Amino acid sequence: MTPLIEIKGLTRKYRLGHEVITAVKDVDLTIDAGEFICILGPSGSGKSTLLHLIAGLEKPTRGDVFVKGICINKIKERDMALFRRRYMAFIFQAYNLVPTFSSVENVAMPLMFDGMPKGRREKQAKALLTQIGLGKRLRNKPTEMSGGQQQRVSIARALINDPKILYADEPTGNLDTKNTKEIMDILIERVRENGVTLVMVTHNEELTVQADRIIYMRDGEINRILDQRTGQAVEFDHTSGDQEASAE
Amino acid sequence: MNKLDIVRMAYSNLFRRKVRAILTIVGVFIGTMAIVVMLSLGIGLDQSMRASMESWGDLNIVTVNQGRSWDPETGETMGEAQSLNDAAVEMIRGMSGITAVMPSYQIGVSAKYGKKEGYLQLVGVDPAEFSKMTYTVAEGRMLTETDSTNILVGWQVVNQFWDPNQTGNEGMMMGGPQEQSNSLEMLEKVVYMQLQNNYNPETAPRKQPVIVVGVLEGEFKEHAYSAYAPMASVKKWRKYINDTSMMTQEQIDQEAQWQKEAGSTSRDPEDYDQIMIRCQDVAAARTVATDLRDQGYNIYAMADYMEGVEKQSLIIQAVLGGIGAITLLVASIGIANTMVMSIYERTREIGVMKVIGASVYDVRMMFLMEAGLIGVTGGVLGLGCSYGLSTIINHFSGGLLGGGMAGPGETAMEISVIPPWLALFALIFAFMIGIVAGWYPARRAAKLSPITAIRNE
Ligand SMILES: Nc1ncnc2c1ncn2[C@@H]1O[C@H](COP(=O)(O)OP(=O)(O)O)[C@@H](O)[C@H]1O
Numbered sequence: 212m213t214p215l216i217e218i219k220g221l222t223r224k225y226r227l228g229h230e231v232i233t234a235v236k237d238v239d240l241t242i243d244a245g246e247f248i249c250i251l252g253p254s255g256s257g258k259s260t261l262l263h264l265i266a267g268l269e270k271p272t273r274g275d276v277f278v279k280g281i282c283i284n285k286i287k288e289r290d291m292a293l294f295r296r297r298y299m300a301f302i303f304q305a306y307n308l309v310p311t312f313s314s315v316e317n318v319a320m321p322l323m324f325d326g327m328p329k330g331r332r333e334k335q336a337k338a339l340l341t342q343i344g345l346g347k348r349l350r351n352k353p354t355e356m357s358g359g360q361q362q363r364v365s366i367a368r369a370l371i372n373d374p375k376i377l378y379a380d381e382p383t384g385n386l387d388t389k390n391t392k393e394i395m396d397i398l399i400e401r402v403r404e405n406g407v408t409l410v411m412v413t414h415n416e417e418l419t420v421q422a423d424r425i426i427y428m429r430d431g432e433i434n435r436i437l438d439q440r441t442g443q444a445v446e447f448d449h450t451s452g453d454q455e456a457s458a459e
Numbered sequence: 460m461n462k463l464d465i466v467r468m469a470y471s472n473l474f475r476r477k478v479r480a481i482l483t484i485v486g487v488f489i490g491t492m493a494i495v496v497m498l499s500l501g502i503g504l505d506q507s508m509r510a511s512m513e514s515w516g517d518l519n520i521v522t523v524n525q526g527r528s529w530d531p532e533t534g535e536t537m538g539e540a541q542s543l544n545d546a547a548v549e550m551i552r553g554m555s556g557i558t559a560v561m562p563s564y565q566i567g568v569s570a571k572y573g574k575k576e577g578y579l580q581l582v583g584v585d586p587a588e589f590s591k592m593t594y595t596v597a598e599g600r601m602l603t604e605t606d607s608t609n610i611l612v613g614w615q616v617v618n619q620f621w622d623p624n625q626t627g628n629e630g631m632m633m634g635g636p637q638e639q640s641n642s643l644e645m646l647e648k649v650v651y652m653q654l655q656n657n658y659n660p661e662t663a664p665r666k667q668p669v670i671v672v673g674v675l676e677g678e679f680k681e682h683a684y685s686a687y688a689p690m691a692s693v694k695k696w697r698k699y700i701n702d703t704s705m706m707t708q709e710q711i712d713q714e715a716q717w718q719k720e721a722g723s724t725s726r727d728p729e730d731y732d733q734i735m736i737r738c739q740d741v742a743a744a745r746t747v748a749t750d751l752r753d754q755g756y757n758i759y760a761m762a763d764y765m766e767g768v769e770k771q772s773l774i775i776q777a778v779l780g781g782i783g784a785i786t787l788l789v790a791s792i793g794i795a796n797t798m799v800m801s802i803y804e805r806t807r808e809i810g811v812m813k814v815i816g817a818s819v820y821d822v823r824m825m826f827l828m829e830a831g832l833i834g835v836t837g838g839v840l841g842l843g844c845s846y847g848l849s850t851i852i853n854h855f856s857g858g859l860l861g862g863g864m865a866g867p868g869e870t871a872m873e874i875s876v877i878p879p880w881l882a883l884f885a886l887i888f889a890f891m892i893g894i895v896a897g898w899y900p901a902r903r904a905a906k907l908s909p910i911t912a913i914r915n916e
């Protein structure tokens with residue numbers, strides 16, 4: 212069986228003046244459907260860049276990303292929009308809601324791009340917002356809501372299309388402990404109940420507790436993968452190019 | 460993304476920055492108004508020029524007179540004179556774009572009408588052809604095949620008669636506008652023509668009574684000064700007037716001398732004096748006139764003078780339209796500026812929209828539509844105000860243009876005219892200006908990579 216996501220030799224370099232920064236270096240990884248993956252690492256280790264590459268938001272310098280066997284960095288920009296609408300959703304740290312739109316309008320937006328009429332898509336958006344506990348905030352603009360509420364709107368926007376894969380970049384980075392827990396519960400419920408695949412970037416070790424696997428990143432490279440279901444860890448020693456497995 | 464949503468998004472995005480949107484729209488508004496009002500003045504001018512030409516003579520009519528062909532621009536004559544006989548009439552009937560051909564004989568005779576004496580310019584025509592020329596009577600009836608001493612008179616014919624016993628009326632012949640009377644009073648009256656042989660002024664004139672059965676419509680047209688009678692009668696009277704058997708030997712010698720000098724052969728007395736041709740439209744009149752002129756006929760056509768008028772008004776319209784177009788062009792730079800600014804401000808939002816599934820096409824259409832909306836809104840407002848401004852201009856100019864050129868009794872022409880095509884053109888043009896101005900910014904927005912947009916924190 213082919214894995215849901217397969218990453219081969221993924222590298223991304225940036226040119227900053229005369230300097231070349233390698234944000235992601237030669238990453239190989241496979242992710243199965245229904246997995247909850249955490250990418251953990253210090254700031255600047257290349258987590259966000261890796262996530263963007265996997266999600267097809269950015270083109271790699273080298274290497275390939277396959278989703279369901281389709282090489283997504285070869286998909287034309289025109290077809291990419293459709294691919295995004297059908298398969299994936301993205302959750303940002305900064306929520307990124309449209310400030311002039313109400314909660315309902317924000318959540319309904321992906322359906323709008325899909326060509327669904329206003330009445331139908333807003334009905335769906337209302338139902339989802341109510342389910343997520345925002346039934347009283349349907350007509351509020353983002354500025355009229357707390358961070359936690361805004362992030363829940365942004366999660367609803369991500370879920371409205373029934374995506375197979377959810378990408379989240381530090382989704383709780385701006386939130387307090389209580390809101391963090393609520394957001395994490397919503398996301399994890401999606402994975403466990405609906406079989407959604409969740410790839411989440413964080414630098415907060417506490418959030419990785421329920422993850423199936425933790426990908427440890429440093430300086431653009433994966434140096435450890437911990438499978439919390441089996442307790443097995445794979446270490447990568449990049450200085451020698453060897454890799455060794457060890458049990459915890 | 461469906462079209463309705465594109466418009467909806469564009470609309471809500473446009474008015475996020477109300478002041479900026481309104482200022483940009485005002486630019487288009489002024490530009491549209493400039494172009495519409497300027498062109499409306501050009502069109503008004505053009506229409507009044509045409510109307511004043513038409514008030515003098517029908518543009519569709521080409522007149523063939525005796526004599527040699529001449530150039531309408533230089534007035535120079537050229538070629539040999541052509542005979543205006545039945546062969547010529549048949550040839551003209553065969554030309555395309557012609558609705559009627561009316562040959563005629565013409566005589567000028569002294570006449571008495573009641574106590575008044577005067578002069579009658581009498582044209583002999585075939586009644587059927589005469590009707591086909593689209594002449595109509597204001598009162599009375601048209602000529603029929605059975606008429607022989609019945610005539611029709613033009614509107615001004617009565618003014619060519621005056622009472623010799625009344626002094627100080629010499630000016631009557633010119634007809635001062637304040638004492639204009641019209642020929643309606645002549646209806647059913649008898650006019651006595653004084654047929655006088657050209658070569659024998661000593662003999663007493665032959666008295667020939669005729670009855671006015673109709674008065675022709677057209678107060679100031681060329682035909683307003685003529686009277687019309689059946690061709691056979693006029694031919695007979697004309698024969699008497701031109702009867703050369705009454706010539707003295709001296710006159711015969713003189714005539715021969717003149718003809719020698721003019722280099723022309725003697726004219727067949729059976730030839731018509733004039734052939735009038737009615738054409739389908741001005742364009743046909745112009746080609747018919749040119750064709751016949753090239754064949755050597757002496758042509759007079761109002762349509763010939765249209766060309767100069769048309770050229771002139773085209774230049775005026777181009778200049779006026781150009782001024783308006785520049786204004787609108789400046790407005791389009793305003794649109795482009797606004798769009799670039801708003802894309803710069805919304806870079807991040809555009810990135811997010813792409814991440815959540817907006818296609819390149821969607822983003823592009825949203826911004827194009829926004830620019831188009833600025834164009835259309837400005838265009839609609841500008842057009843609305845143009846109608847207002849046009850009404851005001853017409854009100855205050857009060858027939859400034861028409862009054863000078865058209866004859867009395869003509870309604871005052873409007874100086875500013877907005878035909879429906881101009882209104883439609885203005886709206887489409889304003890929208891297109893918006894689209895063109897928004898093209899580059901929209902392309903730029905659509906090309907934004909989603910991630911640089913998001914990273915741009
Ligand atoms: N667009 C870019 N241009 C230049 N350098 C970049 C760009 N994006 C990321 N980087 C660099 O790549 C490295 C990894 O960044 P990032 O993936 O954001 O790390 P993380 O998300 O783990 O904090 C950093 O050194 C960052 O400065």
Ligand SMILES: [Mg+2]
Nearest residue numbers: 258259260380
């Ligand atoms: Mg990051």
